[in-house]
Amino acid sequence: MSIVVQKFGGTSVADAERISRAALRAVETKRAGHQVVMVVSARGKKTDELVSLASEITKKPRPREMDMLLSTGEQESCALMAMAVHELGEEAISLTGAQIGVKTDGSHTKARIISISTQRMKDALDAGQIVIAAGFQGVDENFDITTLGRGGSDTTAAALAAVLDAELCEIYTDVEGVFTTDPRVVADAAKVEQVSYDEMLELASLGAGVMHSRSIEFAKKYHVNLKVKPSYSNGPGTLIGPVPVAPAPMVTGVAFVRNEARVSLIDVPDQPGVMSEVFSRLSENKIPVDMVVQNVGVNGTADISFTVAEDDLEKALQVGDAATASLGGTVESLGNMSKVSVVGHGMQTHTGVAAQMFSILAEHDVNINMVTTSEIKISVLIDHDLCEKATRAIHSGFHLDRKETATPEIGVASPNIPRARTDRDATKLEEDIVSRLSGMEDTVVSDIYGDDSQARVTITQLPDTPGIAARIFAAVANGGILVDMIIQNAAQDGRAIISLTVPSDDVGQCIELLRTAAGDNPDVQFSFDQRIGKLSVVGIGLRSHTDVGARMFRTLADNSINVQMVNTSEIKVSVVVAAEEIDKALTALRGTFGVS
Incomplete structure:
Protein backbone atom coordinates (compact mmCIF):
# COMPACT_ATOMS: atom_id res chain seq x y z
CA MET A 1 0.00 0.00 0.00
CA SER A 2 1.45 3.36 -1.03
CA ILE A 3 2.19 6.07 1.51
CA VAL A 4 1.15 9.70 0.99
CA VAL A 5 2.53 12.50 3.15
CA GLN A 6 0.30 15.56 3.48
CA LYS A 7 1.62 18.77 5.03
CA PHE A 8 -0.71 21.53 6.22
CA GLY A 9 0.67 24.99 6.96
CA GLY A 10 -0.43 27.47 9.58
CA THR A 11 -3.24 29.05 7.57
CA SER A 12 -4.59 25.56 6.74
CA VAL A 13 -5.03 24.73 10.44
CA ALA A 14 -5.82 28.22 11.72
CA ASP A 15 -9.20 27.35 13.28
CA ALA A 16 -11.53 24.43 13.99
CA GLU A 17 -13.23 24.63 10.58
CA ARG A 18 -9.96 24.48 8.67
CA ILE A 19 -8.59 21.71 10.88
CA SER A 20 -11.71 19.66 10.13
CA ARG A 21 -11.32 20.38 6.40
CA ALA A 22 -7.71 19.19 6.48
CA ALA A 23 -8.71 16.08 8.43
CA LEU A 24 -11.31 15.27 5.77
CA ARG A 25 -8.66 15.40 3.03
CA ALA A 26 -6.52 12.91 4.93
CA VAL A 27 -9.47 10.62 5.61
CA GLU A 28 -10.53 10.66 1.95
CA THR A 29 -6.98 9.80 0.89
CA LYS A 30 -6.90 6.89 3.34
CA ARG A 31 -10.26 5.61 2.15
CA ALA A 32 -8.94 5.76 -1.41
CA GLY A 33 -6.46 3.04 -0.43
CA HIS A 34 -3.38 4.87 0.83
CA GLN A 35 -1.56 5.05 4.13
CA VAL A 36 -1.44 8.67 5.27
CA VAL A 37 1.04 10.69 7.28
CA MET A 38 0.03 14.25 8.08
CA VAL A 39 2.55 16.94 9.03
CA VAL A 40 1.09 20.03 10.65
CA SER A 41 2.40 23.50 11.45
CA ALA A 42 1.40 25.70 14.36
CA ARG A 43 -1.99 27.34 13.94
CA GLY A 44 -2.14 30.69 12.16
CA LYS A 45 -0.27 33.34 14.13
CA LYS A 46 0.51 31.02 17.05
CA THR A 47 4.29 31.15 16.57
CA ASP A 48 4.22 34.96 16.40
CA GLU A 49 2.12 35.00 19.57
CA LEU A 50 4.64 32.82 21.41
CA VAL A 51 7.58 34.92 20.21
CA SER A 52 5.82 38.07 21.38
CA LEU A 53 5.05 36.53 24.75
CA ALA A 54 8.71 35.58 25.21
CA SER A 55 9.78 39.13 24.36
CA GLU A 56 7.59 40.41 27.20
CA ILE A 57 9.60 38.26 29.60
CA THR A 58 13.10 38.88 28.25
CA LYS A 59 14.79 40.67 25.37
CA LYS A 60 17.38 37.90 25.02
CA PRO A 61 15.69 34.51 25.45
CA ARG A 62 18.04 31.53 25.34
CA PRO A 63 17.73 29.47 22.13
CA ARG A 64 17.09 26.22 24.02
CA GLU A 65 14.12 27.70 25.84
CA MET A 66 12.76 29.26 22.64
CA ASP A 67 12.77 25.80 21.07
CA MET A 68 10.93 24.40 24.08
CA LEU A 69 8.36 27.19 23.77
CA LEU A 70 7.85 27.27 20.00
CA SER A 71 7.50 23.50 19.66
CA THR A 72 4.25 23.67 21.63
CA GLY A 73 2.48 25.29 18.66
CA GLU A 74 2.83 22.20 16.46
CA GLN A 75 1.92 19.89 19.34
CA GLU A 76 -1.35 21.78 19.81
CA SER A 77 -2.17 21.40 16.10
CA CYS A 78 -1.33 17.68 16.20
CA ALA A 79 -3.68 16.90 19.04
CA LEU A 80 -6.54 18.91 17.54
CA MET A 81 -6.04 17.25 14.14
CA ALA A 82 -6.19 13.78 15.72
CA MET A 83 -9.46 14.70 17.39
CA ALA A 84 -10.86 15.90 14.06
CA VAL A 85 -9.90 12.61 12.36
CA HIS A 86 -11.54 10.63 15.19
CA GLU A 87 -14.75 12.60 14.66
CA LEU A 88 -14.75 11.43 11.02
CA GLY A 89 -14.65 7.80 12.11
CA GLU A 90 -10.99 6.98 11.44
CA GLU A 91 -8.15 6.11 13.80
CA ALA A 92 -5.27 8.57 14.21
CA ILE A 93 -2.30 9.11 16.48
CA SER A 94 -0.54 12.42 17.13
CA LEU A 95 3.23 12.28 17.57
CA THR A 96 5.82 14.88 18.47
CA GLY A 97 9.14 15.08 16.69
CA ALA A 98 10.74 13.16 19.53
CA GLN A 99 8.11 10.40 19.40
CA ILE A 100 8.67 9.98 15.67
CA GLY A 101 12.39 9.81 16.25
CA VAL A 102 13.56 12.94 14.41
CA LYS A 103 17.17 13.23 15.57
CA THR A 104 18.92 16.55 14.90
CA ASP A 105 22.16 18.28 15.71
CA GLY A 106 22.24 20.63 18.68
CA SER A 107 21.86 23.93 16.80
CA HIS A 108 18.86 25.36 18.62
CA THR A 109 16.38 27.35 16.48
CA LYS A 110 18.07 26.17 13.25
CA ALA A 111 18.78 22.47 13.74
CA ARG A 112 19.53 20.08 10.89
CA ILE A 113 18.12 16.57 10.67
CA ILE A 114 20.57 13.72 11.21
CA SER A 115 18.20 10.72 11.09
CA ILE A 116 14.57 9.66 11.44
CA SER A 117 13.34 6.40 12.93
CA THR A 118 10.43 4.94 10.94
CA GLN A 119 9.36 1.93 13.00
CA ARG A 120 6.74 3.63 15.16
CA MET A 121 5.19 5.36 12.15
CA LYS A 122 5.11 2.14 10.11
CA ASP A 123 3.55 0.19 12.98
CA ALA A 124 0.82 2.83 13.33
CA LEU A 125 0.18 2.91 9.56
CA ASP A 126 -0.02 -0.89 9.40
CA ALA A 127 -2.54 -0.76 12.25
CA GLY A 128 -4.78 1.43 10.09
CA GLN A 129 -4.03 4.73 11.81
CA ILE A 130 -3.40 8.10 10.21
CA VAL A 131 -0.11 9.37 11.64
CA ILE A 132 -0.17 13.06 12.54
CA ALA A 133 3.34 14.40 13.00
CA ALA A 134 4.42 17.68 14.53
CA GLY A 135 6.44 19.54 11.95
CA PHE A 136 9.35 21.90 12.60
CA GLN A 137 10.84 19.94 15.51
CA GLY A 138 13.11 17.12 16.64
CA VAL A 139 15.45 16.24 19.51
CA ASP A 140 19.23 16.30 19.81
CA GLU A 141 21.50 13.66 21.35
CA ASN A 142 20.61 14.95 24.84
CA PHE A 143 16.86 14.65 24.07
CA ASP A 144 16.52 18.42 24.20
CA ILE A 145 13.81 19.72 21.86
CA THR A 146 15.17 21.48 18.78
CA THR A 147 13.42 23.37 16.00
CA LEU A 148 14.39 23.38 12.33
CA GLY A 149 14.13 27.09 11.56
CA ARG A 150 12.37 28.80 8.69
CA GLY A 151 10.33 26.41 6.52
CA GLY A 152 10.76 23.69 9.15
CA SER A 153 7.42 21.95 8.61
CA ASP A 154 8.04 21.67 4.87
CA THR A 155 11.43 20.19 5.70
CA THR A 156 9.83 17.68 8.09
CA ALA A 157 7.30 16.64 5.44
CA ALA A 158 9.91 16.11 2.72
CA ALA A 159 12.16 14.23 5.15
CA LEU A 160 9.36 11.90 6.27
CA ALA A 161 8.41 11.25 2.64
CA ALA A 162 12.04 10.37 1.98
CA VAL A 163 12.50 7.86 4.83
CA LEU A 164 9.07 6.29 4.29
CA ASP A 165 9.59 5.97 0.51
CA ALA A 166 6.30 7.83 0.01
CA GLU A 167 4.56 7.85 -3.35
CA LEU A 168 3.89 11.57 -3.05
CA CYS A 169 4.34 14.46 -0.63
CA GLU A 170 1.51 16.98 -0.86
CA ILE A 171 2.14 20.48 0.50
CA TYR A 172 -1.19 22.19 1.20
CA THR A 173 -0.98 25.95 1.36
CA ASP A 174 -3.01 29.13 0.83
CA VAL A 175 -2.05 29.51 -2.85
CA GLU A 176 -3.00 27.54 -5.96
CA GLY A 177 0.55 26.32 -6.57
CA VAL A 178 3.82 27.69 -7.92
CA PHE A 179 3.38 30.79 -10.09
CA THR A 180 5.52 32.36 -12.78
CA THR A 181 6.17 35.14 -10.27
CA ASP A 182 4.61 36.58 -7.12
CA PRO A 183 0.93 37.27 -7.95
CA ARG A 184 0.96 40.11 -5.44
CA VAL A 185 3.40 41.95 -7.70
CA VAL A 186 2.16 40.74 -11.10
CA ALA A 187 -1.60 40.27 -11.12
CA ASP A 188 -1.63 38.10 -14.27
CA ALA A 189 1.08 35.69 -13.10
CA ALA A 190 0.24 32.18 -14.30
CA LYS A 191 0.32 28.97 -12.32
CA VAL A 192 3.00 26.51 -13.41
CA GLU A 193 1.78 22.94 -13.89
CA GLN A 194 5.15 21.27 -13.41
CA VAL A 195 8.59 22.48 -12.36
CA SER A 196 11.89 20.65 -11.91
CA TYR A 197 13.77 20.32 -8.63
CA ASP A 198 16.58 22.56 -9.92
CA GLU A 199 14.20 25.26 -11.16
CA MET A 200 12.35 25.19 -7.84
CA LEU A 201 15.60 25.33 -5.88
CA GLU A 202 16.57 28.45 -7.78
CA LEU A 203 13.11 29.98 -7.42
CA ALA A 204 12.97 29.16 -3.70
CA SER A 205 16.36 30.74 -3.07
CA LEU A 206 15.28 33.78 -5.07
CA GLY A 207 12.39 34.60 -2.80
CA ALA A 208 9.52 32.49 -4.22
CA GLY A 209 7.84 32.02 -0.86
CA VAL A 210 5.81 28.88 -1.59
CA MET A 211 8.45 26.51 -0.21
CA HIS A 212 11.81 26.76 1.50
CA SER A 213 15.02 25.58 -0.15
CA ARG A 214 15.73 22.91 2.46
CA SER A 215 12.58 20.96 1.65
CA ILE A 216 13.40 21.04 -2.06
CA GLU A 217 16.93 19.88 -1.26
CA PHE A 218 15.45 16.86 0.57
CA ALA A 219 13.12 16.10 -2.31
CA LYS A 220 15.88 16.18 -4.91
CA LYS A 221 18.39 14.30 -2.78
CA TYR A 222 15.98 11.45 -2.01
CA HIS A 223 13.87 11.61 -5.21
CA VAL A 224 10.58 12.58 -3.58
CA ASN A 225 7.78 13.89 -5.77
CA LEU A 226 6.30 17.03 -4.23
CA LYS A 227 3.00 18.62 -5.08
CA VAL A 228 2.02 22.11 -3.92
CA LYS A 229 -1.78 22.25 -3.66
CA PRO A 230 -4.37 24.74 -2.39
CA SER A 231 -5.93 23.83 0.94
CA TYR A 232 -9.17 25.67 0.14
CA SER A 233 -10.08 23.96 -3.14
CA ASN A 234 -9.51 20.86 -5.26
CA GLY A 235 -7.15 22.61 -7.66
CA PRO A 236 -4.46 20.41 -9.28
CA GLY A 237 -1.56 22.42 -7.88
CA THR A 238 2.04 22.21 -9.14
CA LEU A 239 4.16 19.07 -9.36
CA ILE A 240 7.83 19.42 -8.37
CA GLY A 241 9.96 16.56 -9.65
CA PRO A 242 12.59 15.52 -12.18
CA VAL A 243 13.13 17.48 -15.39
CA PRO A 244 10.03 16.89 -17.57
CA VAL A 245 10.55 14.84 -20.71
CA ALA A 246 8.64 17.36 -22.82
CA PRO A 247 10.56 20.39 -24.17
CA ALA A 248 11.00 22.90 -21.36
CA PRO A 249 9.87 26.52 -21.78
CA MET A 250 12.68 29.00 -22.32
CA VAL A 251 11.82 30.76 -19.06
CA THR A 252 9.71 29.18 -16.31
CA GLY A 253 9.52 32.04 -13.87
CA SER A 396 5.57 40.64 -19.55
CA GLY A 397 8.59 40.72 -21.87
CA PHE A 398 8.95 36.93 -21.76
CA HIS A 399 5.16 36.52 -22.22
CA LEU A 400 4.79 34.57 -19.00
CA ASP A 401 1.30 35.97 -18.56
CA ARG A 402 0.05 33.74 -21.36
CA LYS A 403 -1.90 30.96 -19.71
CA GLU A 404 -0.83 27.59 -21.07
CA THR A 405 -3.18 24.65 -21.50
CA ALA A 406 -3.36 22.82 -18.22
CA THR A 407 -1.93 19.33 -18.10
CA PRO A 408 -4.22 16.54 -16.85
CA GLU A 409 -4.40 16.46 -13.07
CA ILE A 410 -1.92 14.05 -11.56
CA GLY A 411 -3.67 12.15 -8.82
CA VAL A 412 -2.07 10.46 -5.84
CA ALA A 413 -1.81 7.05 -7.47
CA SER A 414 -1.58 8.18 -11.06
CA PRO A 415 0.94 6.36 -13.25
CA ASN A 416 1.64 9.73 -14.92
CA ILE A 417 3.85 10.88 -12.05
CA PRO A 418 7.44 10.83 -13.41
CA ARG A 419 8.60 8.81 -10.42
CA ALA A 420 12.26 9.68 -10.03
CA ARG A 421 13.15 6.62 -7.96
CA THR A 422 12.91 4.35 -10.99
CA ASP A 423 15.45 6.34 -13.01
CA ARG A 424 18.41 4.27 -11.89
CA ASP A 425 20.91 5.37 -14.50
CA ALA A 426 20.44 9.06 -13.77
CA THR A 427 20.45 8.77 -9.98
CA LYS A 428 22.80 5.90 -9.10
CA LEU A 429 25.83 8.10 -8.48
CA GLU A 430 23.85 10.48 -6.29
CA GLU A 431 22.25 7.63 -4.34
CA ASP A 432 25.66 6.08 -3.69
CA ILE A 433 26.83 9.40 -2.24
CA VAL A 434 23.65 9.83 -0.17
CA SER A 435 24.10 6.36 1.34
CA ARG A 436 27.43 7.48 2.83
CA LEU A 437 26.11 10.63 4.52
CA SER A 438 26.37 10.88 8.31
CA GLY A 439 23.29 13.13 8.45
CA MET A 440 20.22 13.43 6.24
CA GLU A 441 20.85 17.12 5.59
CA ASP A 442 24.53 16.82 4.76
CA THR A 443 25.63 18.47 1.54
CA VAL A 444 25.60 16.24 -1.51
CA VAL A 445 28.27 17.12 -4.04
CA SER A 446 27.10 14.83 -6.81
CA ASP A 447 29.43 15.85 -9.61
CA ILE A 448 32.61 17.78 -10.32
Missing part, protein backbone atom coordinates in the same frame (compact mmCIF):
# COMPACT_ATOMS: atom_id res chain seq x y z
CA VAL A 254 10.79 35.38 -12.59
CA ALA A 255 11.80 35.69 -8.95
CA PHE A 256 13.19 38.44 -6.82
CA VAL A 257 14.79 39.13 -3.45
CA ARG A 258 14.05 42.62 -2.22
CA ASN A 259 16.54 43.38 0.55
CA GLU A 260 20.05 42.61 -0.66
CA ALA A 261 23.34 44.35 0.05
CA ARG A 262 26.56 44.20 -1.95
CA VAL A 263 30.05 43.93 -0.48
CA SER A 264 33.00 44.49 -2.81
CA LEU A 265 36.66 43.81 -2.10
CA ILE A 266 38.55 46.15 -4.43
CA ASP A 267 42.10 45.64 -5.69
CA VAL A 268 42.85 42.44 -3.83
CA PRO A 269 45.83 40.42 -5.13
CA ASP A 270 45.07 38.28 -8.18
CA GLN A 271 46.76 35.17 -6.80
CA PRO A 272 45.99 31.71 -5.39
CA GLY A 273 44.40 31.70 -1.92
CA VAL A 274 42.48 34.95 -2.08
CA MET A 275 39.03 33.39 -2.63
CA SER A 276 39.89 30.74 -0.04
CA GLU A 277 40.62 33.45 2.52
CA VAL A 278 37.35 35.25 1.84
CA PHE A 279 35.11 32.17 1.77
CA SER A 280 36.72 30.62 4.83
CA ARG A 281 35.94 33.75 6.83
CA LEU A 282 32.35 33.81 5.54
CA SER A 283 31.92 30.13 6.43
CA GLU A 284 33.39 30.58 9.91
CA ASN A 285 30.89 33.35 10.55
CA LYS A 286 28.03 31.33 9.01
CA ILE A 287 27.11 34.15 6.64
CA PRO A 288 25.15 32.77 3.67
CA VAL A 289 26.17 34.58 0.51
CA ASP A 290 24.04 34.86 -2.59
CA MET A 291 25.58 36.25 -5.77
CA VAL A 292 29.35 35.81 -5.89
CA VAL A 293 31.34 37.45 -8.67
CA GLN A 294 35.03 37.68 -9.45
CA ASN A 295 35.95 39.14 -12.80
CA VAL A 296 39.27 38.82 -14.60
CA GLY A 297 42.19 40.45 -12.82
CA VAL A 298 43.84 43.58 -14.23
CA ASN A 299 47.42 44.64 -13.46
CA GLY A 300 47.84 41.99 -10.79
CA THR A 301 44.70 42.84 -8.80
CA ALA A 302 41.07 41.73 -8.94
CA ASP A 303 37.71 42.81 -7.55
CA ILE A 304 35.47 40.34 -5.70
CA SER A 305 31.83 41.10 -4.96
CA PHE A 306 29.18 39.13 -3.11
CA THR A 307 25.68 39.86 -1.92
CA VAL A 308 24.13 39.08 1.44
CA ALA A 309 20.80 39.72 3.09
CA GLU A 310 20.70 43.33 4.25
CA ASP A 311 20.46 42.11 7.86
CA ASP A 312 23.86 40.39 7.45
CA LEU A 313 25.64 43.43 5.98
CA GLU A 314 27.34 44.52 9.19
CA LYS A 315 28.79 41.04 9.80
CA ALA A 316 29.81 40.74 6.14
CA LEU A 317 31.64 44.07 6.30
CA GLN A 318 33.56 42.83 9.33
CA VAL A 319 34.60 39.79 7.30
CA GLY A 320 35.60 42.04 4.40
CA ASP A 321 37.65 44.30 6.65
CA ALA A 322 39.47 41.31 8.17
CA ALA A 323 40.16 39.81 4.72
CA THR A 324 41.54 43.01 3.22
CA ALA A 325 43.63 43.67 6.34
CA SER A 326 45.29 40.34 5.63
CA LEU A 327 45.37 40.46 1.83
CA GLY A 328 45.39 44.13 0.94
CA GLY A 329 42.76 46.11 -0.95
CA THR A 330 39.75 48.06 0.25
CA VAL A 331 36.12 47.29 1.09
CA GLU A 332 33.07 48.97 -0.40
CA SER A 333 29.43 48.27 0.23
CA LEU A 334 26.08 49.23 -1.19
CA GLY A 335 22.75 48.62 0.51
CA ASN A 336 19.17 49.05 -0.66
CA MET A 337 19.57 46.61 -3.54
CA SER A 338 17.38 43.84 -4.99
CA LYS A 339 18.05 40.79 -7.10
CA VAL A 340 15.80 39.84 -10.00
CA SER A 341 16.24 36.56 -11.86
CA VAL A 342 14.80 34.52 -14.69
CA VAL A 343 14.85 30.73 -14.32
CA GLY A 344 14.20 27.99 -16.85
CA HIS A 345 15.68 24.78 -18.23
CA GLY A 346 14.89 25.94 -21.75
CA MET A 347 17.56 28.64 -21.71
CA GLN A 348 20.23 25.93 -21.97
CA THR A 349 19.36 25.52 -25.64
CA HIS A 350 18.23 29.05 -26.55
CA THR A 351 20.56 31.87 -27.50
CA GLY A 352 19.52 35.39 -26.63
CA VAL A 353 17.81 34.94 -23.25
CA ALA A 354 20.31 37.27 -21.57
CA ALA A 355 20.04 39.78 -24.42
CA GLN A 356 16.26 39.80 -24.16
CA MET A 357 16.34 40.24 -20.39
CA PHE A 358 18.90 43.07 -20.55
CA SER A 359 16.96 44.76 -23.37
CA ILE A 360 13.78 44.70 -21.33
CA LEU A 361 15.57 46.30 -18.40
CA ALA A 362 17.14 48.95 -20.64
CA GLU A 363 13.76 49.86 -22.14
CA HIS A 364 12.54 50.56 -18.61
CA ASP A 365 15.66 52.51 -17.56
CA VAL A 366 16.81 49.89 -15.07
CA ASN A 367 20.57 49.87 -14.65
CA ILE A 368 22.38 46.61 -13.88
CA ASN A 369 24.85 46.58 -10.99
CA MET A 370 25.96 42.93 -11.12
CA VAL A 371 25.23 39.84 -13.24
CA THR A 372 25.63 36.14 -12.48
CA THR A 373 24.41 33.17 -14.50
CA SER A 374 24.05 29.42 -14.45
CA GLU A 375 22.74 27.05 -17.10
CA ILE A 376 19.16 27.69 -15.95
CA LYS A 377 19.32 31.13 -14.32
CA ILE A 378 20.28 34.73 -15.04
CA SER A 379 20.38 37.08 -12.05
CA VAL A 380 20.89 40.83 -11.95
CA LEU A 381 21.43 43.14 -8.99
CA ILE A 382 19.49 46.39 -9.31
CA ASP A 383 18.27 49.32 -7.23
CA HIS A 384 15.72 48.26 -4.60
CA ASP A 385 13.18 50.88 -5.70
CA LEU A 386 13.09 49.37 -9.21
CA CYS A 387 12.51 45.76 -8.11
CA GLU A 388 8.77 45.51 -8.77
CA LYS A 389 8.97 47.56 -11.95
CA ALA A 390 11.71 45.28 -13.30
CA THR A 391 9.84 42.12 -12.30
CA ARG A 392 6.67 43.20 -14.06
CA ALA A 393 8.59 44.24 -17.17
CA ILE A 394 10.54 40.99 -17.43
CA HIS A 395 7.45 38.87 -16.77
CA TYR A 449 33.50 18.35 -13.93
CA GLY A 450 35.74 20.41 -16.13
CA ASP A 451 35.36 22.01 -19.54
CA ASP A 452 38.32 23.24 -21.59
CA SER A 453 36.38 23.88 -24.79
CA GLN A 454 35.51 27.50 -24.01
CA ALA A 455 37.16 30.88 -24.43
CA ARG A 456 36.92 33.93 -22.23
CA VAL A 457 36.18 37.41 -23.60
CA THR A 458 36.39 40.49 -21.35
CA ILE A 459 35.22 44.02 -22.16
CA THR A 460 36.50 46.84 -19.96
CA GLN A 461 35.84 50.56 -19.64
CA LEU A 462 32.18 50.18 -20.59
CA PRO A 463 29.95 53.14 -19.65
CA ASP A 464 27.83 52.08 -16.68
CA THR A 465 24.50 53.08 -18.22
CA PRO A 466 21.20 51.27 -18.88
CA GLY A 467 21.28 49.43 -22.19
CA ILE A 468 24.99 48.71 -22.52
CA ALA A 469 24.65 45.03 -21.56
CA ALA A 470 21.60 44.68 -23.79
CA ARG A 471 23.50 46.00 -26.81
CA ILE A 472 26.44 43.69 -26.22
CA PHE A 473 24.49 40.48 -25.72
CA ALA A 474 22.00 41.22 -28.49
CA ALA A 475 24.97 41.36 -30.89
CA VAL A 476 26.26 38.00 -29.66
CA ALA A 477 22.80 36.40 -29.82
CA ASN A 478 22.18 37.72 -33.32
CA GLY A 479 25.42 36.02 -34.33
CA GLY A 480 24.03 32.70 -33.10
CA ILE A 481 26.72 32.30 -30.42
CA LEU A 482 25.70 30.42 -27.27
CA VAL A 483 27.04 32.18 -24.17
CA ASP A 484 27.75 30.16 -21.03
CA MET A 485 29.04 32.24 -18.10
CA ILE A 486 28.22 35.93 -17.84
CA ILE A 487 29.91 37.99 -15.14
CA GLN A 488 29.46 41.69 -14.47
CA ASN A 489 31.03 43.01 -11.32
CA ALA A 490 30.18 46.28 -9.61
CA ALA A 491 31.21 49.29 -11.70
CA GLN A 492 34.12 51.46 -10.62
CA ASP A 493 34.32 55.18 -11.47
CA GLY A 494 31.31 54.90 -13.78
CA ARG A 495 32.92 52.10 -15.84
CA ALA A 496 31.79 48.47 -15.98
CA ILE A 497 33.62 45.24 -16.79
CA ILE A 498 31.76 42.35 -18.41
CA SER A 499 33.22 38.90 -19.04
CA LEU A 500 31.58 36.05 -20.91
CA THR A 501 32.56 32.58 -21.99
CA VAL A 502 31.78 31.18 -25.44
CA PRO A 503 32.90 28.13 -27.44
CA SER A 504 36.58 28.51 -28.39
CA ASP A 505 35.78 28.22 -32.09
CA ASP A 506 33.48 31.26 -31.83
CA VAL A 507 35.82 33.67 -30.03
CA GLY A 508 36.98 35.53 -33.17
CA GLN A 509 33.44 36.09 -34.43
CA CYS A 510 32.34 37.05 -30.92
CA ILE A 511 34.94 39.81 -30.62
CA GLU A 512 34.04 41.21 -34.05
CA LEU A 513 30.38 41.37 -33.04
CA LEU A 514 31.27 43.03 -29.74
CA ARG A 515 33.47 45.65 -31.39
CA THR A 516 30.61 46.54 -33.71
CA ALA A 517 28.20 46.73 -30.75
CA ALA A 518 30.59 48.99 -28.82
CA GLY A 519 30.57 51.46 -31.70
CA ASP A 520 33.29 54.07 -31.98
CA ASN A 521 33.88 54.48 -28.24
CA PRO A 522 37.68 54.68 -27.99
CA ASP A 523 37.73 53.89 -24.25
CA VAL A 524 36.23 50.42 -24.57
CA GLN A 525 38.88 47.69 -24.52
CA PHE A 526 38.76 43.97 -25.32
CA SER A 527 40.84 41.04 -24.12
CA PHE A 528 40.39 37.32 -24.53
CA ASP A 529 41.82 33.94 -23.66
CA GLN A 530 41.42 31.42 -26.47
CA ARG A 531 41.22 28.48 -24.08
CA ILE A 532 40.19 28.44 -20.43
CA GLY A 533 39.46 25.77 -17.87
CA LYS A 534 36.00 25.91 -16.35
CA LEU A 535 35.47 23.88 -13.17
CA SER A 536 32.04 23.24 -11.69
CA VAL A 537 31.08 21.72 -8.34
CA VAL A 538 27.47 20.56 -8.57
CA GLY A 539 25.26 19.42 -5.75
CA ILE A 540 22.38 19.89 -3.36
CA GLY A 541 22.50 22.31 -0.48
CA LEU A 542 25.45 24.34 -1.73
CA ARG A 543 23.94 27.66 -0.73
CA SER A 544 22.55 26.62 2.64
CA HIS A 545 25.91 25.02 3.59
CA THR A 546 28.43 27.85 3.61
CA ASP A 547 31.47 25.57 3.83
CA VAL A 548 31.26 24.21 0.27
CA GLY A 549 32.80 27.28 -1.33
CA ALA A 550 35.38 27.48 1.45
CA ARG A 551 36.48 23.87 0.88
CA MET A 552 36.54 24.32 -2.89
CA PHE A 553 38.70 27.45 -2.82
CA ARG A 554 40.95 26.09 -0.06
CA THR A 555 41.68 23.02 -2.19
CA LEU A 556 42.57 25.15 -5.20
CA ALA A 557 44.77 27.41 -3.07
CA ASP A 558 46.57 24.43 -1.53
CA ASN A 559 47.43 23.33 -5.05
CA SER A 560 48.61 26.83 -6.08
CA ILE A 561 45.80 27.18 -8.63
CA ASN A 562 44.65 30.74 -9.20
CA VAL A 563 40.95 31.49 -9.63
CA GLN A 564 40.38 33.89 -12.52
CA MET A 565 36.58 34.13 -12.48
CA VAL A 566 33.76 32.98 -10.17
CA ASN A 567 30.06 32.42 -10.77
CA THR A 568 27.55 30.84 -8.38
CA SER A 569 24.00 29.50 -8.28
CA GLU A 570 21.86 27.47 -5.90
CA ILE A 571 23.15 24.16 -7.24
CA LYS A 572 26.58 24.99 -8.65
CA VAL A 573 29.80 26.88 -8.02
CA SER A 574 31.80 27.49 -11.21
CA VAL A 575 35.28 28.95 -11.53
CA VAL A 576 37.63 29.67 -14.39
CA VAL A 577 41.29 28.64 -14.09
CA ALA A 578 44.13 28.36 -16.57
CA ALA A 579 43.37 25.62 -19.10
CA GLU A 580 46.60 23.76 -18.37
CA GLU A 581 45.63 23.43 -14.68
CA ILE A 582 42.21 21.89 -15.18
CA ASP A 583 43.25 18.23 -14.78
CA LYS A 584 45.24 18.99 -11.63
CA ALA A 585 42.31 20.96 -10.22
CA LEU A 586 39.77 18.22 -11.03
CA THR A 587 41.85 15.56 -9.29
CA ALA A 588 42.26 17.72 -6.20
CA LEU A 589 38.59 18.71 -5.94
CA ARG A 590 37.31 15.18 -6.49
CA GLY A 591 39.56 14.03 -3.68
CA THR A 592 38.28 16.75 -1.36
CA PHE A 593 34.61 15.97 -1.93
CA GLY A 594 34.94 12.20 -2.40
CA VAL A 595 33.54 12.21 -5.91
CA SER A 596 34.99 9.72 -8.38
